[in-house]
Amino acid sequence: MHGLVNRTIQQFVSDTYGAERWSEVALAADLTFAEFEAMLVYEEALTRRVLEAVCTVLDKPRAEVLEDIGTYLVSHPNAEAVRRLLRFGGEDFVEFLHSLDDLPDRARLAVSDLELPQLELREHAADRFSLTVNARIDGFGQVMIGMLRSLADDYGALALLEHRGGQRGFEVVDITLIEAGFAQGRSFDLGATADRAAEATSASGALVAPGHGN
Amino acid sequence: MTDPDAMVPILDVLCPMHLVIDASGHIRHAGPTLQKLRPESPLAGQRFLELFELRRPRNVRSMADLLASSRVKLHMRFRDGIQTALKGVLMPLSTECREAPAGAVVNLSFGISILDAVRDYDLLAGDFPATDLTIEMLYLVEAKSAAMAASRKLNRQLQSAKVAAEEQAFTDTLTGLKNRRAMDHVLDRLIAGGRPFALMHVDLDFFKAVNDTLGHAAGDHVLQQVAQIMVEQTRSGDTIARVGGDEFVLLFDGLVDARRLESVATRIIGELERPIPFGDQLAQISASAGTVLSLDYPRPEAAQMLADADLALYASKHKGRAQHSFFSPEMRDPAPAENPSLGQAADMGGEGAAAG
Numbered sequence: 333m334h335g336l337v338n339r340t341i342q343q344f345v346s347d348t349y350g351a352e353r354w355s356e357v358a359l360a361a362d363l364t365f366a367e368f369e370a371m372l373v374y375e376e377a378l379t380r381r382v383l384e385a386v387c388t389v390l391d392k393p394r395a396e397v398l399e400d401i402g403t404y405l406v407s408h409p410n411a412e413a414v415r416r417l418l419r420f421g422g423e424d425f426v427e428f429l430h431s432l433d434d435l436p437d438r439a440r441l442a443v444s445d446l447e448l449p450q451l452e453l454r455e456h457a458a459d460r461f462s463l464t465v466n467a468r469i470d471g472f473g474q475v476m477i478g479m480l481r482s483l484a485d486d487y488g489a490l491a492l493l494e495h496r497g498g499q500r501g502f503e504v505v506d507i508t509l510i511e512a513g514f515a516q517g518r519s520f521d522l523g524a525t526a527d528r529a530a531e532a533t534s535a536s537g538a539l540v541a542p543g544h545g546n
Numbered sequence: 547m548t549d550p551d552a553m554v555p556i557l558d559v560l561c562p563m564h565l566v567i568d569a570s571g572h573i574r575h576a577g578p579t580l581q582k583l584r585p586e587s588p589l590a591g592q593r594f595l596e597l598f599e600l601r602r603p604r605n606v607r608s609m610a611d612l613l614a615s616s617r618v619k620l621h622m623r624f625r626d627g628i629q630t631a632l633k634g635v636l637m638p639l640s641t642e643c644r645e646a647p648a649g650a651v652v653n654l655s656f657g658i659s660i661l662d663a664v665r666d667y668d669l670l671a672g673d674f675p676a677t678d679l680t681i682e683m684l685y686l687v688e689a690k691s692a693a694m695a696a697s698r699k700l701n702r703q704l705q706s707a708k709v710a711a712e713e714q715a716f717t718d719t720l721t722g723l724k725n726r727r728a729m730d731h732v733l734d735r736l737i738a739g740g741r742p743f744a745l746m747h748v749d750l751d752f753f754k755a756v757n758d759t760l761g762h763a764a765g766d767h768v769l770q771q772v773a774q775i776m777v778e779q780t781r782s783g784d785t786i787a788r789v790g791g792d793e794f795v796l797l798f799d800g801l802v803d804a805r806r807l808e809s810v811a812t813r814i815i816g817e818l819e820r821p822i823p824f825g826d827q828l829a830q831i832s833a834s835a836g837t838v839l840s841l842d843y844p845r846p847e848a849a850q851m852l853a854d855a856d857l858a859l860y861a862s863k864h865k866g867r868a869q870h871s872f873f874s875p876e877m878r879d880p881a882p883a884e885n886p887s888l889g890q891a892a893d894m895g896g897e898g899a900a901a902g
Contacts, residue, residue, distance in 0.1 A: 437658045
């Protein structure tokens with residue numbers, strides 16, 4: 333699995349629970365190094381082992397950990413770059429959902445050996461969608477739930493998300509949009525950079541910054 | 547402005563991927579770049595919805611549906627051949643001024659499929675309008691890939707250098723055994739793993755005498771022979787570390803049987819006592835050993851185990867050379883009356899075992 337994926341797990345643990353917990357994970361997973369490098373590719377078995385170790389060290393079920401990782405990717409200031417790249421997907425939550433099909437290709441455009449799970453959005457009605465996640469490691473559906481829930485907040489939309497399970501490698505997430513303009517959401521300025529946006533976030537001390545434009 | 551035919555030459559330059567559709571949903575004209583994607587079959591005359599699958603919005607089945615989807619982003623792809631994905635936006639042609647048939651203009655672009663499209667269709671800079679940013683984007687992708695490849699290469703070099711450095715950092719270069727750092731690491735792992743294991747502290751006797759009388763080269767040679775003996779007398783999964791000048795720590799994962807450990811220690815000491823040839827000289831050394839078992843502790847700790855192994859070694863030295871002892875808690879109590887004899891009896895090489 334790509335270093336970016338492994339490093340996300342590492343950053344999630346150390347940013348959320350502290351560097352010592354990450355050291356415990358590294359020990360429990362029998363890592364021969366202290367930190368993942370973002371731009372190296374690691375064996376898939378290693379990622380599985382690290383995930384298992386995270387669940388053991390944090391004493392949390394796998395599904396919960398995975399969902400928390402998804403939330404972390406969108407809402408933690410240290411992952412601001414990811415949130416921004418996701419927000420490029422669309423001006424509102426529904427448009428963003430529709431951009432998910434393109435997400436793996438977009439990611440590959442930036443990092444050619446980064447293989448994200450294949451995503452396919454189906455629109456059953458204007459407010460009902462399902463997202464099929466096809467990945468080599470089980471549990472990406474849960475990560476997507478965490479991400480989508482946080483992104484709905486980010487866009488100011490109110491959405492219900494439900495993991496419908498699935499067969500090996502395929503997971504289905506049901507998405508019901510309750511209200512597109514439920515809250516103001518966080519601002520997104522195309523011209524800002526992740527650094528500056530993160531600064532603004534931490535400076536205001538709040539995750540919800542005043543919106544602009546609309 | 548609403549005469550489609552008048553607009554065509556303008557649109558061909560400004561939006562070479564546009565389509566003019568008539569009221570019945572048939573393509574009346576296709577921009578030159580779009581036509582280039584299907585060189586064999588003229589797009590004009592085909593039905594828009596038969597040529598393209600409209601993936602979003604869904605359920606667009608007629609010209610009326612299409613007109614209702616104006617101004618929004620259309621996601622579509624060719625139904626046949628290379629199913630290139632396209633993005634588009636549609637604007638209806640108004641019918642207010644004259645009775646010309648209503649229709650629409652759709653402007654298309656590749657979106658994320660641009661990289662594949664350029665390759666699949668041999669597209670050139672001239673196929674994109676001068677104001678289009680596609681060429682800049684392709685340039686950016688190319689430049690980024692080149693920079694990324696360079697950085698990746700550097701990454702790989704640094705990584706292998708790092709692995710080599712770490713390997714070195716954990717290896718005793720003279721003997722090829724693990725060093726103190728590596729031993730600490732393995733010991734922590736064994737403790738964390740919770741499996742039973744034994745820790746044996748081995749200290750050479752008379753080694754200093756070899757160094758002093760035969761020289762350092764002889765000393766180095768002896769240490770290499772010692773290392774080889776220890777490797778030969780242990781299992782491949784055991785950890786053997788040189789933790790000081792003539793001190794060694796052996797970790798036996800999963801082995802806590804006292805009889806077997808005793809026999810390993812006896813074999814090692816026995817082999818070490820055989821004279822080691824160096825040039826035309828013979829180097830004669832011996833060794834003492836002390837062992838602790840992880841099972842001796844409710845919660846084993848590295849520092850405590852090392853200290854206790856040291857005490858067991860100390861007890862062996864006290865018994866005379868070439869001895870092996872298991873740690874027992876009473877060793878922690880000082881034995882004051884017998885201490886003075888230790889210097890002579892146990893360590894004729896001149897290095898106190900307890901100090902290691």
